[in-house]
Amino acid sequence: MKIVLFDIDGTLIKAGGAGARGLNKAVKEMCGADNICDKFSLQGATDKENFTTAFKHACGKKPTAKQFRDLELKYIGFLPAEVKQSIKSKNYSKLNGVEKLLVLLSKRKDVMVGLGTGNLRDGAFIKLEPSGLRKYFAFGGYGCDSHIRSRVLVKAVERAEKLLHAKVRPADVYVIGDTHLDVFAAKDAGYHSAAVMDGFGDQNLLARSGAELIVKDFKDLYPWLIWLGLEKDSKGVRRGTYICPDSPIEHAHYGRTGMDLKDIDDNMRALREMKRKVTG
Ligand SMILES: [Mg+2]
Numbered sequence: 683m684k685i686v687l688f689d690i691d692g693t694l695i696k697a698g699g700a701g702a703r704g705l706n707k708a709v710k711e712m713c714g715a716d717n718i719c720d721k722f723s724l725q726g727a728t729d730k731e732n733f734t735t736a737f738k739h740a741c742g743k744k745p746t747a748k749q750f751r752d753l754e755l756k757y758i759g760f761l762p763a764e765v766k767q768s769i770k771s772k773n774y775s776k777l778n779g780v781e782k783l784l785v786l787l788s789k790r791k792d793v794m795v796g797l798g799t800g801n802l803r804d805g806a807f808i809k810l811e812p813s814g815l816r817k818y819f820a821f822g823g824y825g826c827d828s829h830i831r832s833r834v835l836v837k838a839v840e841r842a843e844k845l846l847h848a849k850v851r852p853a854d855v856y857v858i859g860d861t862h863l864d865v866f867a868a869k870d871a872g873y874h875s876a877a878v879m880d881g882f883g884d885q886n887l888l889a890r891s892g893a894e895l896i897v898k899d900f901k902d903l904y905p906w907l908i909w910l911g912l913e914k915d916s917k918g919v920r921r922g923t924y925i926c927p928d929s930p931i932e933h934a935h936y937g938r939t940g941m942d943l944k945d946i947d948d949n950m951r952a953l954r955e956m957k958r959k960v961t962g
Contacts, residue, residue, distance in 0.1 A: 692881025
């Protein structure tokens with residue numbers, strides 16, 4: 683059984699900043715500070731981390747357990763209206779092609795699809811609801827499980843094991859995200875990792891993250907199905923291998939970036955062109 687875990691923000695959907703606005707309002711009610719989320723980056727971290735950081739920026743100290751719970755409740759209270767606002771202003775969207783992939787995966791008996799997200803459980807569902815994608819996810823790991831992203835993923839796999847009444851091998855877990863931190867979390871947990879570039883991640887950091895697959899979005903499912911080991915590469919390239927490059931530079935480039943086959947092809951062409959220019 684293969685387990686495929688999806689991040690939410692920037693991977694399944696874009697909620698048009700609804701989360702940040704909800705947190706801004708919650709912090710303003712508690713500490714009086716305006717637009718606190720402008721002061722730090724929310725991407726790739728868990729809600730637990732982001733809430734603590736926001737509170738510290740606004741109030742100058744860490745929240746107590748009670749203050750943290752209050753902040754969570756206020757955030758969850760503000761979030762539905764903020765999501766609605768994003769839909770109204772046409773800033774809520776699904777990632778290109780992601781539903782096609784989810785439909786395909788949910789039909790397979792050898793795949794289970796879950797969430798691996800930094801969002802609080804309630805927040806995750808509030809954000810997902812308008813997309814109609816929620817029905818594809820029977821389980822998940824959430825930001826309320828841990829402030830460490832890799833623990834969130836492990837928790838998701840534990841929940842899958844409970845549903846399956848069987849152990850899952852780390853080599854059968856595939857994590858899809860949009861930031862280098864998603865990739866690092868997957869690697870920490872010993873899982874496969876892939877990322878979309880059309881999310882909120884920093885492109886340079888993503889390129890160096892060593893993800894096994896980095897593509898724009900889900901428009902073309904072919905690279906995703908090859909990565910997941912669900913389809914054979916028609917060129918006869920086995921998964922986990924690549925055509926031996928003809929210079930150590932190309933070899934090092936692949937090892938460092940883990941770029942996909944098209945990127946490698948493009949870069950090889952560019953390198954050969956450069957080599958031709960230098961050597962004549
Ligand atoms: Mg994300």
